[in-house]
Amino acid sequence: MMATVEKNPEAGLTENDLAEENQTVHLKPEIQKQLVRKIDMNLMPLVLCLYLLAFLDRSNIGNAQTAGMGKSLGLSDGEYQWLLTIFYIPYITFEWLALMWKLIPPHIWAFITVFTWGLASTLQAAAFNWSGMMVCRFFLAIAEAGYAPGIPYLLSFYYMRNELGLRCGIYFAAAPLATCFAGALAYGITSGHAALDNWRLLFLVEGLPSIAIAFVAFYFMPDSPEKARFLNEEEKEAARARAIRQVGQEGATRVGSINLKEVGLALMDIRNWLTALMYFSCNVSFSSLPVFLPTILEGMGYKSINAQGLSAPPYFLSFLVLISSTWIADKTQQRGLMIIGLSVIGGTGYIILATVTSTGVRYFAIFLAAAGIFPAIANILPWVLNNQGTDSKRGAGMALLNIIGQCGPLLGTRIYPKSEGPFYTKGMSICAAFMFFNGFLALVLRTLLQRQNKKLEEEERGVTQAAGGDEKEPTLAIENEGTFGYRYIL
Numbered sequence: 327m328m329a330t331v332e333k334n335p336e337a338g339l340t341e342n343d344l345a346e347e348n349q350t351v352h353l354k355p356e357i358q359k360q361l362v363r364k365i366d367m368n369l370m371p372l373v374l375c376l377y378l379l380a381f382l383d384r385s386n387i388g389n390a391q392t393a394g395m396g397k398s399l400g401l402s403d404g405e406y407q408w409l410l411t412i413f414y415i416p417y418i419t420f421e422w423l424a425l426m427w428k429l430i431p432p433h434i435w436a437f438i439t440v441f442t443w444g445l446a447s448t449l450q451a452a453a454f455n456w457s458g459m460m461v462c463r464f465f466l467a468i469a470e471a472g473y474a475p476g477i478p479y480l481l482s483f484y485y486m487r488n489e490l491g492l493r494c495g496i497y498f499a500a501a502p503l504a505t506c507f508a509g510a511l512a513y514g515i516t517s518g519h520a521a522l523d524n525w526r527l528l529f530l531v532e533g534l535p536s537i538a539i540a541f542v543a544f545y546f547m548p549d550s551p552e553k554a555r556f557l558n559e560e561e562k563e564a565a566r567a568r569a570i571r572q573v574g575q576e577g578a579t580r581v582g583s584i585n586l587k588e589v590g591l592a593l594m595d596i597r598n599w600l601t602a603l604m605y606f607s608c609n610v611s612f613s614s615l616p617v618f619l620p621t622i623l624e625g626m627g628y629k630s631i632n633a634q635g636l637s638a639p640p641y642f643l644s645f646l647v648l649i650s651s652t653w654i655a656d657k658t659q660q661r662g663l664m665i666i667g668l669s670v671i672g673g674t675g676y677i678i679l680a681t682v683t684s685t686g687v688r689y690f691a692i693f694l695a696a697a698g699i700f701p702a703i704a705n706i707l708p709w710v711l712n713n714q715g716t717d718s719k720r721g722a723g724m725a726l727l728n729i730i731g732q733c734g735p736l737l738g739t740r741i742y743p744k745s746e747g748p749f750y751t752k753g754m755s756i757c758a759a760f761m762f763f764n765g766f767l768a769l770v771l772r773t774l775l776q777r778q779n780k781k782l783e784e785e786e787r788g789v790t791q792a793a794g795g796d797e798k799e800p801t802l803a804i805e806n807e808g809t810f811g812y813r814y815i816l
Contacts, residue, residue: 354564357560357561357564358564358568360561361551361557361561361564361565361568362485362489364554364556364557364561365484365485365551365554366493367556368546368548368554368556369481369484369548369554370493370496370497372542372543372546372547373477373480373481373497374496374497374499374500375500375539376436376440376473376539376543377473377474377477377497377498377500377501377504378500378503378504379440379444379504379532379535379536379539380440380443380470380473380474380500380536381474381500381501381504382504382532383443383444383447383466383470383532383533383536384413384466384467384470385504386512386528386529386532387409387410387450387463389512389525389528390450390525390528390529391406391525392512393512393515393523393524393525393528394523394524394525395525398523398525399453399454399455399456399459401456403743403744403745405456407739407740407743408456408460409456409459409460409463410613410735410739410740411735411736411739411740412460412463412464412467413463413464413466413467413735414467414613414732414733414735414736414739415464415467415736416464416465416467416468416471417467417468417470417471417732417735418471418728418729418732418733418736419471420467420468420471420472421471421475421725421728421729421732422725422729423471423472423476424471424472424475424476424479424721424724424725424728425476425479425721425725426472426476427476427477427479427480427721428479428721431549432480432547432548432549432550433543433544433545433546433547433548433549434544435472436473436540436543436544436547437540437541437543437544437547438469438472439469439470439472439473440469440473440536440539440540440543441536441537441540441541442465442468442469443465443466443469443470443473443536444533444534444535444536444537444538444539444540445533445537446462446463446465446466446469447462447466447529447532447533447536448529448530448533448534448536448537449462449533450462450463450466450529450533451526451527451528451529451530451533452526471728475724475725475727475728475732476724477497478490478494478497478498478707478708478711478724479711479720479721479724481493481494481497482711482720483550483551484551484565486568487711487712487815488656488659489656490656490708490711490712491652491653491655491656491661491705491708491712492649492652492653492656494652494704494707494708494711495648495649495651495652495653495701495704495705495708496649496652498648498700498703498704498707499645499648499649499700499704501612501700501703502641502642502644502645502648502696502700503641503642503645511528511531511532512528515527515528515531551565551566552565552566586718588718588719588722589718589719589721589722591719592714592718592719592722592723592726593722593726595723596774597713597771597774597775598710598722598723598726598727599726599730600767600770600771600774601706601709601710601723601727601771602726602727602729602730602731603730603767604665604706604731604764604767604768604771605703605706605727605728605730605731605732605734606730606731606733606734607734607760607761607763607764607767608669608699608702608703608706608731608734608760608761608764609703609731609732609733609734609735609738610734610735610737610738610741610756610757610760611672611676611695611699611738611757611760611761612699612700612703612734612735612738613734613735613738613739614735614738614739614741614742614753614757615695615696615699615757623636623637623689623692636689639693640692640693640695640696640697641696641700643693643696643697644696644697644699644700644701645700647668647697647700647701648700648701648704651664651668651701651704651705652701652704652705652708655705655708659815659816660816661705661708661709661712661815661816662709662768662769662771662772662775662816663772663816664701664705665702665705665706665709665764665765665768666765666768666769666772668697668698668701668702668705669698669702669761669762669764669765669768670698670761670762670765671694671697671698672694672695672697672698672699672702672761673698673758673759673761673762673765674691674694674698674758675691675692675693675694675695675696675697675698676691676695676754676755676757676758676761677754677755677758678690678691678694679691679692679695679749679750679754680749680751680754680755680758681751683749695757698761699761702761702764706727707724707727709771709815710723710724710727711723711724712814712815713775713814713815734760737756738757741753741756741757772816775814775815775816776816778814779813779814779816782813
């Protein structure tokens with residue numbers, strides 16, 4: 327199809343840009359499909375694999391504890407909880423590093439972050455006391471803060487608003503997939519009788535691949551669609567046209583400066599604070615379940631090795647629900663309703679865990695909890711990106727989301743003290759409350775967006791009437807806030 331692109335003065339365009347208001351760009355459907363398919367085949371597997379390793383390296387401490395790390399190092403319950411908490415302190419403090427995806431060539435930034443966390447993860451195998459483990463976890467967190475939170479922001483440069491949700495879902499699906507894989511891998515490693523302590527072997531087996539794949543990221547991570555080696559010239563031109571259509575001329579350049587005015591506008595937007603609180607609520611449960619699930623299962627009466635294996639199936643279900651929910655939300659453009667439903671499912675699972683003592687029923691409740699938590703977060707991330715008008719606002723929105731949201735694990739990792747096992751009623755109740763609170767916040771935000779869409783409709787109707795009721799087909803505007811035809815995704 328042929329689309330006329332209007333320039334937005336607020337996007338920082340020059341007079342020459344504005345003089346080219348009537349230029350046309352060709353966006354043939356077949357070229358767009360081919361472009362998206364190539365990006366899916368080349369970029370998505372790489373970022374998915376990297377996040378899978380990142381989540382594996384951050385959460386395997388729970389499996390290591392079950393495999394004897396605490397006894398080997400003489401850790402108290404309080405010291406073990408601090409090993410979980412220390413990760414999130416630098417992870418929150420360095421969330422602003424997500425903006426580096428725009429300021430530094432992505433292939434370089436990816437290499438730096440992945441190599442650093444791989445090295446820190448591997449060195450945990452050489453730790454001989456609590457202090458050594460704390461140092462490794464600290465640097466692991468800094469490196470992952472520079473990578474993981476910024477990837478949805480990076481993907482927003484490659485995909486349109488109605489394409490982004492599923493891709494963010496596929497990316498975030500690495501979290502339950504990694505947890506599923508971690509349980510199975512830990513089961514295989516800790517069931518052996520290696521000369522090296524099983525928990526040390528676990529850190530080696532799961533840390534070294536991250537160091538190796540850092541070099542793969544350096545050579546294969548594209549800096550922008552226009553510089554991607556897997557695209558031909560026609561596809562690169564289509565990618566540039568899509569960027570202009572979505573965020574104006576600024577969006578056509580991948581690596582550049584940050585517009586501080588737009589960053590300020592994003593930080594003052596109540597919608598971004600609502601999604602940040604939603605992310606906080608989900609993260610209370612999200613952070614605690616992977617690291618404590620093996621311990622919870624062990625408290626149900628399963629042996630250590632069996633607890634590792636039984637932690638995998640709930641996360642595989644979560645993986646399937648995550649992919650399907652993000653796809654449905656993209657197609658229906660009803661992300662808020664999806665988050666509300668998922669929050670109710672997750673909250674129900676935690677209520678059962680807090681009130682029921684039957685082993686079979688509690689194990690079923692873990693499926694509900696996992697199927698609600700991970701997919702809910704996977705739908706919150708694209709909801710932020712969907713409703714931001716420029717690159718700088720998207721980056722600031724994601725930074726705020728993560729700075730506030732990642733405070734959730736500071737609570738989530740400390741609500742399962744060993745003294746309250748095996749049922750952890752208080753911890754389960756807290757997680758249930760936050761999941762239902764997340765659903766309430768989603769309802770509030772959706773209602774607010776509905777009202778803003780109605781206001782946009784009224785304003786456009788007034789403009790049309792003032793123009794004399796011109797019934798000609800309207801010019802296709804940039805999909806940016808405040809432009810003709812723009813609607814917030816509910």
